[in-house]
Amino acid sequence: MTNVYLEASVVELQEAMESGKLTAKELVLTFLEQIAAYNQNGPKLNAILEINPDALFLAESLDNERTEKGARGLLHGIPVLIKDNINTGDKMHTTAGSVALANHYAKEDAFLVKKLREAGAVILGKTNLTEWANFIAMDMPNGFSSLGGQVLNPYGPGKFDVGGSSAGTGAAIAASFAPLGIGTETSGSILSPASSNSLVGIKPTVGLISRTGVIPISSSQDTAGPMTRTVADAAILLGALTAEDINDPATTINPNRLANYMEYLNTDGLKGKKIGVSRTYLEGVSEEELQLIESALEVMKKLGATIVEDIDLPTKFKGLTVMVHEFKNGLNAYLKNVDSNLSAHSLLELIQYNQNHADTALKYGQKIFLESESKSGRLTESEYIEARLEDIRLSQTEGIDKAINENNLDALLFINNYGAGIAAKAGYPSITVPAGYTEEGKPVGVTFTGLAFSEPNLIELAYAYEQATNHRRAPQLDL
Numbered sequence: 001m002t003n004v005y006l007e008a009s010v011v012e013l014q015e016a017m018e019s020g021k022l023t024a025k026e027l028v029l030t031f032l033e034q035i036a037a038y039n040q041n042g043p044k045l046n047a048i049l050e051i052n053p054d055a056l057f058l059a060e061s062l063d064n065e066r067t068e069k070g071a072r073g074l075l076h077g078i079p080v081l082i083k084d085n086i087n088t089g090d091k092m093h094t095t096a097g098s099v100a101l102a103n104h105y106a107k108e109d110a111f112l113v114k115k116l117r118e119a120g121a122v123i124l125g126k127t128n129l130t131e132w133a134n135f136i137a138m139d140m141p142n143g144f145s146s147l148g149g150q151v152l153n154p155y156g157p158g159k160f161d162v163g164g165s166s167a168g169t170g171a172a173i174a175a176s177f178a179p180l181g182i183g184t185e186t187s188g189s190i191l192s193p194a195s196s197n198s199l200v201g202i203k204p205t206v207g208l209i210s211r212t213g214v215i216p217i218s219s220s221q222d223t224a225g226p227m228t229r230t231v232a233d234a235a236i237l238l239g240a241l242t243a244e245d246i247n248d249p250a251t252t253i254n255p256n257r258l259a260n261y262m263e264y265l266n267t268d269g270l271k272g273k274k275i276g277v278s279r280t281y282l283e284g285v286s287e288e289e290l291q292l293i294e295s296a297l298e299v300m301k302k303l304g305a306t307i308v309e310d311i312d313l314p315t316k317f318k319g320l321t322v323m324v325h326e327f328k329n330g331l332n333a334y335l336k337n338v339d340s341n342l343s344a345h346s347l348l349e350l351i352q353y354n355q356n357h358a359d360t361a362l363k364y365g366q367k368i369f370l371e372s373e374s375k376s377g378r379l380t381e382s383e384y385i386e387a388r389l390e391d392i393r394l395s396q397t398e399g400i401d402k403a404i405n406e407n408n409l410d411a412l413l414f415i416n417n418y419g420a421g422i423a424a425k426a427g428y429p430s431i432t433v434p435a436g437y438t439e440e441g442k443p444v445g446v447t448f449t450g451l452a453f454s455e456p457n458l459i460e461l462a463y464a465y466e467q468a469t470n471h472r473r474a475p476q477l478d479l
Contacts, residue, residue, distance in 0.1 A: 005030055006176040007474055010074055010233045013179065017066065017077055024059035024066075024077030028122060031079050035125075035177050038477050043157040047171040049084050049148045050092050051125040058122050065120075074236050076120035079178040083169050084126035084148075085133055086110045086182060086224065087213035092123075096215050097131040097145025099361050100344050100353045107337070110213025111245045112182070112224055119240040124178050127168030133189060134165035135217045135327060137364040142192070143167030146361050153196060154475035160442050163193030163417075169227050170197040174475055180237050181227040186217040186323065188420035190225045191432045195416040195445030198434045198472050200234045200462070201227045203420070205453045206427035207250030209241045216330030218323045220388065221424045229472060231433065231463040235261035238455065256453050267467050269460030271304030273410040275448075276311040276403055281418050289444050292436045293415050296446045296465070303468055311403050311412065314394040317425055321387035324368065328377035347373050395426035404451055411448040411461055423449045431458045433465055434472040 005013060005027060016022035032051070039048045052058070062077045071077070082088060085096045087106035095101040109117065116123065128148035130140060142164030143151030153162040154175040163170055166183025170193030173181040183190040185203045194201025202225045209224050216222055226237035239261045245251045277297070282290060297307050328347050335345045344350035351369050354361040375381065399422055403412060412419065416432070423430050432447040446465065448458045 003030065006034060007229070008179070009230055010078055010179060010236050013078060014071065014074055014076070018071065023063045024122060025056060025063055027077065028055050028059045028079055028124065031124060031176070031178050034175070038154075038175055039177065043152060043154065043477055045152045045154055045157065045171050045175055046149050047128055047151050047168040047175065047177060048081070049095070049097070049126045049128045049168065052123050053091050055079070055122055055124050062120055062122065072120040073240075075116070075240055078121050078180060079124040080116055080121045081124055081127050081169060081172050081178040081181045082113065083129055083166050083181075083183050085129060085184060085215040086113060088113055088123060088126070090123070092126050094126070094215070095147055096133065097129045097147050099146045099357065100350055101342065102147055104338055104342055106213065108213070111210035111243075111248065112241050113213065115241055115243055121180070121240070127166075127172050127181065129168050130165035133184060133186060133215070133217055135186070135323070136366050136369050138367050140364040143171070144364070146363065154477060155198065155441055155443055161196055163196030165189040166193045166227065170194055170199060173197070173199055173227050173229060175477060176474065179228070180233060182224055183227045184214060184222065184224045185420075185424065186221045187424035188417040190227060191417035191420045191430055191447055194227050195432045195447065196443060198437070198443035198445070199227055199229060200231050200434070200466070201225065201432045202234050202238055202455070203423065203430045204238065204455060205254070205429045207248075207254050208256070208429070208453065208455065210243065210245035210248045210251050212245050212247045215334055216327070218326040219330055220322060220326060221427065231431075231459060231466045232262070232265055234431070235265060235459050235463075254453060256455065259456060261456065261459055264456045264459040265463045266460045267464055268304070269464035270300050273304070273461060274306045274308055274408060275300060275461070276308045276407055276409040276412045278311045278313045278412065279309065280315055281313065281414055285415055285418075286438075288438045289415060292438075292444045293446065296435045297413075299468055300465060303464055308407050308409060311407060311409075313403055313412075313422060314399050317394055317421065318387035318390055320368070321383065322391055322425075324372040325375050325379055325381065325384040327372045328375050329379055332377055391425040395422050400426050400428055400449065400451065410457055411450045411454070414447045414449065416445050416447065419447060419449050428452055429455050429458060431455075431462045433462045435469075436471045
C-alpha cells in the first residue's frame, strides 16, 4: 500500500474501503508509519502523546463489521486523534499534558468520544497540548507541556508558532498523522493551531458538542471541535459529535441537533452574503498577512459576497476574570472523581504537587493556578458575576449581535484567531480556513464568525471560499 491515502478525504477513504481497495487496518498502519517517521524522528514534531494499543484490533473489528453488516456511516474505520484533555475510558491516559496526571486513567469515555465510537471511528491516539489547555502559566509557549515537551509546527519546525492550546492536534493533522482530529477551545485554542497549521478548524457554539468528560477551564466558554484538512471533513466530524447529553445542560438549547452539515457544502455559499470586517481587529497584522486577507476579500466579492468595511466591535473585556473563577469550580469537580492513588484531587493539591516537583512541573510557573485558587470556587463573588455580565453585554448585546443585526450581516471575518476572544466570551461559533502562506511559508487563515448555532451558514461560507481557492498544501516533512 502506498501513501496515496495520507492526504485523502473521508469520502475518498470510504470509497476506497467500500470498493475493497483499502481496509481500516491498512489505513491505521499507514498513519502509524507516518507517526513513526515524523513524530519523534525527522522534524520531531512531538504532536502525539500516546498511541491507542488497541487501534489495530478496533480497525480489524470494524473491517469485519463492514463485511458482515455494512458501514455505519462515513466515519466507519476512520482514524481520529483526540486532544489529551478529553477522557478516553480505555488503555490510554488522560493527562492535560501535566506530569501530575501522568498516571491518570479516566473511568469512562467523554460523551463526544462515545459518539465517535458509535459512528465507527478508530480512536488512534492522544495528542500533546499546551499544558492544562494553556491555563497554568502566563508565559508558557504554545504547544509546551511538562509531560510531553514542545510540539513543533510542520510548516516550519522551531520557526513558526504551532498555535495553542490544541497544538498537538493541529500539527498532527497537518502532518497527516490521521485524517481527523479533535481539539478544544476556551478562547482561540482551536482557531489558533488550525490557522497556524493550514487547517480547517470549527470552534462550535457552546452547547453544540457535549462538555462532559473534557477537563474544564470555563463552563461558559469551553467547547470541543473538529480540526481537519478540508471543510467537508470538518462538517462530517461535526455532525458525528453533535448530540444532546442529559449530563450537559448546554446541549439542550441546540436547535440543530439533527443537522446534517454536509447539506451546507455549497460552492455558491458566498453568493448574496454580507460579510463584515472590523479593521480594528486587523491591527498588528504584518503587511504580507494583510495582503492575503485583502486577496481573500476580493475572492469573496467575485463569488457574490458583499464586504461591509469598518464594522465596530468592542475590543476590551475583563481579561481572565471569568475564567479564573470558573476554572477552580470546574477543575475541583473534575478532580474529585479521579482515582484515589493520584497525587491531586483538587486545584490546591495540584499546586502543591507542582511545587514539590518544580524541576519538572514548573518550568514556566503556575501563576494562573495560584490566582484561581485564591477565588472561592463557588462563583459567588461580585467580581465574577459582574465580569460575566459585562462579557455577555460586550460580546453579545453590544458586540456580535449588534454588528450582525444592525448591518444585516451573515458573518464577521477575521484573520487567524484575532477574533477568537469576542466569539469565545459570547459562546458563538467560528470556522477558520486556509488563506495562503507568506513568502517564507507561514500559514495564514481566514475565520468566519456568526451568531449562536449558525454553524450551517458558516460552513457554507467557508466551503465556498475553500473550493474557489484550494490554498492548502501539505507541509514538506523531509526537508
